[in-house]
Amino acid sequence: MRLGVLEIGSNTVRLAVADEHRGVPLPVHSSKRRLRLAEKITDDGRLPPDAVEQLVEAVDGLRRESARWGVADPLAVATAAVRGAANQQHVVTQIHARTGLCVNVVPGDVEAGLTFLAARNWVGAQAGSMVLLDIGGGSLEIASGRGRTPGFTVSLPLGVARLTREYLDHDTVPAPEALRRVRRRVRHELRDVADRMQWERPRTALAASRTFHQLGRLCGAAPSRQGVFVPRELNRHDLKAALRLLAERSAPARAELPGISHARARQCLTGAIIAHTAMRCLDIGTVVLSPWECVKALCSHNCRDAVRSGLSGGCQCRPARRNPGGFPSRSAELPAARHLTRESPPHEAPGRPLTRWWFTKPGGTPRPSSPA
Structure with missing residues (x-):
């Protein structure tokens, strides 16, 4: 299975395309755009309009490059620079509106x-x-x-x-x-x-x-x-x-x-x-x-399912108890921005391994996911 990951980091935006063979990501193609987003954050913690424009153009270019290598819908994730930006929602909304990619904002x-x-x-x-x-x-x-x-x-x-x-x-x-x-x-x-x-x-x-x-x-x-x-x-x-x-x-x-x-x-x-x-x-x-x-972990089919399904439908993704079966898989329509949270359910101690997920609708009651 051919998979692609597009990572929006603090220094670069990277694309990795790999063929997954028995859980091992075999590299096919990689590319990057150096944007230095962390250096462009303003004193009030926002990414300025010119930086957002450069980011959207870089993501769109790498999305088209990914399609040429056989992955039309790469998994897009954003780390510290976007995660900590005061205008985070605006940034991911702009990316979604102009490229069609849903950005997963991943907590540290x-x-x-x-x-x-x-x-x-x-x-x-x-x-x-x-x-x-x-x-x-x-x-x-x-x-x-x-x-x-x-x-x-x-x-x-x-x-x-x-x-x-x-x-x-x-x-x-x-x-x-x-x-x-x-x-x-x-x-x-x-x-x-x-x-x-x-x-x-x-x-x-x-x-x-x-x-x-x-x-x-x-x-x-x-x-x-x-x-x-x-x-x-x-x-x-x-x-x-x-x-x-x-x-x-x-x-x-x-x-x-x-x-x-x-x-x-x-x-x-x-x-x-x-x-x-x-x-x-x-x-x-x-x-x-x-x-x-x-990025290599996200080139795994199971990890991609965990990120995508755990963040779908406006849900929050919460760690729960161990599950030998691995990550769950759910299909649903993806929003423009999705967020993972580290909070544990009330009956669980924090910091447990992230091998099963709790889905919480806004204002709803936590419920465990079904095994993959």
Whole structure:
């Protein structure tokens, strides 16, 4: 089965087309448009009209490209930049009106759960208890668990684009005090998560994001041209040395280093601070770099059904108790914008694995979905 996912992220809009074979997404085609939405958010938290226009044009172009590759209706998801925008509803309505695509606005903890699922599918059960770090443009997602789905997920406002805009929004060599302010911000946000990880004690740590992969390349990991099956790791001590190297250089000079692109030269220093501080706070010495992330999980037929059916008809999607049968499948007409919520039903503890869904009509009573 050929599937397509269109992800609206904080830095880029990406299209991934894959053939699903026994649950494995085999890549067919990928494309992206770099928009840097997180850097264009105004002081009042809105995406300006010119940014919305660029986004609509990018989505429409990728939709037509997806159709040429055999997927006329790709699954469209939006993460931190659109999720946090004050005019979120206007943005997704404009996309739907002009492209016909229904945008799924995915909360950060659900995004963390999907990325965890993709990473778990990549490394398998041999990894044991696992923690996952995912640095995006607008947020840092952390998930941990012992099974296929996470038992704990959290999304923190620690994205590279967000903190770069707030603390390091220039191309010159940064002042030491500016770097200290970023570290203090990251440590402050991670305090409660660090306490939880002391109890979890995961056996394996994974990282899945472009930021981590660029830092891994800078620290000696194999280049991407060698393929996804080459093992790649990032050591905290190596990252500390790379952090010093990045801090001593201006943004144009950083782009001359291995693995650092011109487009991410300004953000890579912020990403290194977030990654190193997070690894230190969570007592992680080495992370395995996973080539699979949230988009790969959404290339699974079951995950697509969960997102689409759980968000249909104006329903809210809520995690409920474990269901060995997997995600449910329901067909219904899709609205212009749909939202997932992390709230648990009254009789359930929060943070349970997202393997079954609760559907709540506005003003209605929660009812469990039927198994797939």
